[in-house]
Amino acid sequence: MIAGWDEHPLGVGCHPIGGAAINQGHAAGWAPVADDNAVDALLSTHAQGATVYDTSDVYGLGHSLRLLGRILAQVS
Secondary structure, eight states: OOTTOOSOOOEEEOSGGGOOOEETTEEOSOSOOOHHHHHHHHHHHHHTTOOEEEOOTTTTTTHHHHHHHHHHHHHO
16 A cells, blocks of 8 residues: 555556447457456456546447446446
8 A cells, every 4th residue: 555545556447348449430449348247347346446447438439438337336
């Protein structure tokens, strides 16, 4: 733990769970990821103490954000 911080220093990169996307005719994203697998992985990282989720509206054209929202609704 970092001195003076009371947050768990575990962060999760959410770009891969955005999956494949096409933007203006060009591939933008990663290989397809099954939503159930992504949600299970996010729930697992939350259970292990993750407090930071690096996501963006461009990760899967918002798909990563929607998946993160699903798990946050379950654990809140």
